[in-house]
Amino acid sequence: MSQYILAFDQGTTSSRAIVFNHSGEMVSVAQKEFPQRFPQPGWVEHDAQDIWSSQIGVASEALARLGIGASDIAAIGITNQRETTLVWDRATSQPIYPAIVWQDRRTAQYCDELTAAGHDLTVRQKTGLLLDAYFSGTKLKWLLDQVPGAREKADRGELAFGTIDSWLVWKLTNGRLHITDVTNASRTLLFNIHTQDWDDEMLSLLAIPRSLLPEVRGSSEVYGYTSDGVGAGIAIAGIAGDQQAATFGQACLERGMAKNTYGTGCFTLLNTGSQPIVSQNRLLTTIAWRIQDRTDYALEGSVFVGGAVVQWLRDGLGILKTSAEVEPLARSVPDNGGVYLVPAFVGLGAPHWDSYARGTIVGLTRGSTSAHIARAALESIAYQCADVLDAMREDSDLPLSELRVDGGAACNDLLMQFQADILGVSVIRPQVAETTALGAAYLAGLAVGYWQNAAELVQNWQLDRRFEPTMSTERRNHLRETWRRAVDRAKRWEEPF
Numbered sequence: 001m002s003q004y005i006l007a008f009d010q011g012t013t014s015s016r017a018i019v020f021n022h023s024g025e026m027v028s029v030a031q032k033e034f035p036q037r038f039p040q041p042g043w044v045e046h047d048a049q050d051i052w053s054s055q056i057g058v059a060s061e062a063l064a065r066l067g068i069g070a071s072d073i074a075a076i077g078i079t080n081q082r083e084t085t086l087v088w089d090r091a092t093s094q095p096i097y098p099a100i101v102w103q104d105r106r107t108a109q110y111c112d113e114l115t116a117a118g119h120d121l122t123v124r125q126k127t128g129l130l131l132d133a134y135f136s137g138t139k140l141k142w143l144l145d146q147v148p149g150a151r152e153k154a155d156r157g158e159l160a161f162g163t164i165d166s167w168l169v170w171k172l173t174n175g176r177l178h179i180t181d182v183t184n185a186s187r188t189l190l191f192n193i194h195t196q197d198w199d200d201e202m203l204s205l206l207a208i209p210r211s212l213l214p215e216v217r218g219s220s221e222v223y224g225y226t227s228d229g230v231g232a233g234i235a236i237a238g239i240a241g242d243q244q245a246a247t248f249g250q251a252c253l254e255r256g257m258a259k260n261t262y263g264t265g266c267f268t269l270l271n272t273g274s275q276p277i278v279s280q281n282r283l284l285t286t287i288a289w290r291i292q293d294r295t296d297y298a299l300e301g302s303v304f305v306g307g308a309v310v311q312w313l314r315d316g317l318g319i320l321k322t323s324a325e326v327e328p329l330a331r332s333v334p335d336n337g338g339v340y341l342v343p344a345f346v347g348l349g350a351p352h353w354d355s356y357a358r359g360t361i362v363g364l365t366r367g368s369t370s371a372h373i374a375r376a377a378l379e380s381i382a383y384q385c386a387d388v389l390d391a392m393r394e395d396s397d398l399p400l401s402e403l404r405v406d407g408g409a410a411c412n413d414l415l416m417q418f419q420a421d422i423l424g425v426s427v428i429r430p431q432v433a434e435t436t437a438l439g440a441a442y443l444a445g446l447a448v449g450y451w452q453n454a455a456e457l458v459q460n461w462q463l464d465r466r467f468e469p470t471m472s473t474e475r476r477n478h479l480r481e482t483w484r485r486a487v488d489r490a491k492r493w494e495e496p497f
């Protein structure tokens with residue numbers, strides 16, 4: 001048996017490759033940021049070649065750093081930014097347009113039209129999702145309608161659609177495999193999460209030909225072998241969307257366990273076991289993973305701007321040189337000084353689903369400084385996640401007594417303590433912060449017998465730090481009420497009249 005598992009973590013802002021050993025420890029890691037394109041307000045695109053070249057570049061780097069090659073890798077697991085939509089030509093492997101990123105709002109008005117026409121309930125029942133521009137389906141329809149010649153080519157079966165997992169597998173296998181896994185499929189608006197097949201009614205509603213779509217597979221199985229990129233002949237054996245992979249990597253394997261990932265966005269997933277829970281509070285029902293014949297589901301709250309608000313302080317406002325500087329700056333003041341920042345830069349996700357909300361800062365006075373804004377920015381991440389957790393508590397009878405955390409911004413102790421305080425539950429951070437990649441590694445390793453069963457994975461989970469709530473209920477309620485008032489100011493700012 002080869003010694004290591006290689007995980008590809010293709011995120012919104014960077015591509016990462018991590019080599020894990022049998023104890024689930026990272027033994028080598030490489031990461032590369034790639035350009036974000038904002039061609040119009042509310043639009044976000046990636047160059048698919050940037051995604052491929054950065055991902056392969058970091059994979060080669062991670063192997064080289066350890067001085068190992070393809071024969072030392074037992075399997076590759078792939079995890080990816082979800083919903084991001086790409087169409088390419090099957091003959092040339094050339095994308096017909098840049099990837100439309102999950103944050104992109106260009107189809108918001110079309111989603112409103114579908115809602116007004118009464119399609120919301122069908123969508124919820126079949127796909128577990130909502131009619132929102134976030135998901136792939138309306139982005140794919142936009143591509144077919146707007147890129148010259150695309151629909152004709154699609155009708156002739158010449159094009160392939162995929163989320164980023166599909167694209168990476170296509171490239172790794174030189175176009176031999178056009179597949180996705182159930183977790184990624186469950187974010188497209190085209191997939192029936194109960195029958196686990198593409199849904200004809202949804203395809204017809206959005207005028208999507210079936211011939212475009214990848215074959216849907218489980219999350220942990222040998223799909224095929226690499227022929228390109230990191231060397232030939234490595235088994236590709238695990239695929240999951242990044243939030244589902246993080247849930248798996250956090251060993252939230254039992255019903256009732258929840259994790260929150262603080263990356264570009266923030267995504268809370270509550271494992272609901274083999275039963276999908278239909279949310280009454282505008283959360284998503286999503287497939288957590290399918291391993292062999294068993295499918296597990298999750299309730300998800302998706303927050304569009306999490307760590308990205310810190311990037312905005314750095315790149316947009318220029319008040320930080322590095323993301324890490326946000327913590328000392330925010331700590332330099334005792335509290336937010338009455339300043340609230342609602343980072344609705346691309347609208348608001350769960351539980352509001354307001355495409356037309358826009359970012360706002362309220363409560364400024366002559367005494368407000370960049371430190372208050374930094375503190376308000378960090379607090380906004382925690383408030384948004386608390387709104388999601390409240391909705392989850394109402395939707396399920398599960399106690400939600402602790403929250404496992406990970407992602408780039410989870411290293412921020414001030415944020416984690418505030419999160420525990422504002423939630424009133426323990427926040428628990430594991431030693432391996434790269435749980436997304438670890439989850440993909442686990443899914444791949446289980447498929448090839450590198451790990452035997454879930455019990456081995458649970459043993460690997462080690463605590464780094466526990467944050468206990470210390471805030472009084474009275475203060476928590478007061479702060480959250482003020483936050484709600486700030487959110488009200490941000491809502492429907494851009495509404496088209």
Ligand SMILES: Nc1ncnc2c1ncn2[C@@H]1O[C@H](COP(=O)(O)OP(=O)(O)O)[C@@H](O)[C@H]1O
Nearest residue numbers: 011013263264307308310311323324408409412
């Ligand atoms: N010390 C920090 N405090 C707060 N946010 C941080 C810190 N370090 C990084 N971040 C934020 O974390 C995000 C990156 O996290 P990551 O998990 O790599 O995201 P993604 O997978 O979405 O690309 C960035 O938005 C960055 O601003």
Ligand SMILES: O=P(O)(O)OC[C@H](O)CO
Nearest residue numbers: 011012081082263264265
């Ligand atoms: O790239 P991340 O980690 O921000 O995750 C993006 C999500 O998958 C979008 O649904």
